Amino acid sequence: MKFFIDTANLDHIREAQQLGVLDGVTTNPSLMAKEGITGHDTILKHYVDICEIVDGDVSAEVVATDFEGIIKEGEALAELHEQIVVKVPMIKDGVKALKYFSDKGIKTNCTLVFSPGQALLAAKAGATYVSPFIGRLDDVSTDGLNLIAEIRLIYDNYGFDTQILAASVRHTMHVIDCAKLGADVMTGPLSAIEGLLKHPLTDIGLEKFLADYRKGNS
Numbered sequence: 323m324k325f326f327i328d329t330a331n332l333d334h335i336r337e338a339q340q341l342g343v344l345d346g347v348t349t350n351p352s353l354m355a356k357e358g359i360t361g362h363d364t365i366l367k368h369y370v371d372i373c374e375i376v377d378g379d380v381s382a383e384v385v386a387t388d389f390e391g392i393i394k395e396g397e398a399l400a401e402l403h404e405q406i407v408v409k410v411p412m413i414k415d416g417v418k419a420l421k422y423f424s425d426k427g428i429k430t431n432c433t434l435v436f437s438p439g440q441a442l443l444a445a446k447a448g449a450t451y452v453s454p455f456i457g458r459l460d461d462v463s464t465d466g467l468n469l470i471a472e473i474r475l476i477y478d479n480y481g482f483d484t485q486i487l488a489a490s491v492r493h494t495m496h497v498i499d500c501a502k503l504g505a506d507v508m509t510g511p512l513s514a515i516e517g518l519l520k521h522p523l524t525d526i527g528l529e530k531f532l533a534d535y536r537k538g539n540s
Contacts, residue, residue: 323501324378326509328489330357330368334512335375341515346378348431348453348489348509350409351385366402373403381431381451383409392419400428407431407450412440417447424448431487438472445477445484451507456500457490466490467499474504494518 324345327338330353338344349372354360359368369382382402384395392415396408400423407429410416416432423430424447431451432444436459444452454473456466473486488500491510494517500508508514 323505324485324507325515326378326381326487326507327512327515328353328491328509329511330354330359330372332371332375335372338512338515339376343515344376344378345507346380346405346407346509347372347376348381348409348487350383350433366399369399369406370403373405376405378405379407379429379451380405381407381409381433383433384411387411387413387415389415389418392416393422396423396428396430397426409433409453410449412436412444417443420444420447420449424450433489436469438469438476441469441473441484441486442476445480445482449484451485451487453487453489453509455490456488456496457492459490460492467496467503470500470503470505494520 325343326346326348327335328348330349335347354365359365373380382399384392386392386395392410399406399408408423409431410419412432412434420430420432429450431453432449433453435441435452435454441452454469459466470488485506487507487509488505489509491508491514494514497508497514
């Protein structure tokens with residue numbers, strides 16, 4: 323499973339990259355605003371800065387909701403850097419744009435997916451990634467992980483190349499559960515990734531080893 327980090331914070335991205343397990347980055351206008359990154363040119367520069375830190379795909383989201391606007395924005399984003407993946411919303415014009423970009427060889431990430439039917443349409447249109455938002459489904463008392471399982475079954479049935487990018491991952495168990503279900507990618511905060519490092523028995527065992535070492539070398 324690929325690990326993406328969902329942030330616009332360059333320090334968090336660098337830290338995840340230094341850990342040696344980072345495969346890419348996803349971000350959106352809300353995450354940009356959270357870091358105080360506003361203004362069209364500033365946002366575009368920030369995408370390039372992210373691409374220069376990581377080796378893998380970087381999802382950059384369009385804000386247009388009409389076909390012509392999505393195409394114009396998406397082509398401009400794709401020209402910024404070869405690692406850019408154009409993030410397109412799951413709406414009618416978005417699906418049309420996915421097909422357009424696919425035919426042009428431009429990578430895409432279909433975002434705001436909440437049903438198997440939406441994921442099926444995205445795959446049919448040639449999306450590189452599809453992003454089911456599992457955390458947001460959990461927030462409204464719906465099983466987000468079940469959506470991952472349903473999409474996995476459908477994609478396997480028909481051999482779709484579209485990768486399942488589990489988004490809105492909130493915590494470490496989301497990561498583990500998505501890995502069990504066969505998600506191709508997860509994207510979440512740095513804390514969800516670093517949480518995989520932690521286990522109390524590891525801490526206890528390490529302290530015991532160090533204590534024994536100190537006794538033998540005192």
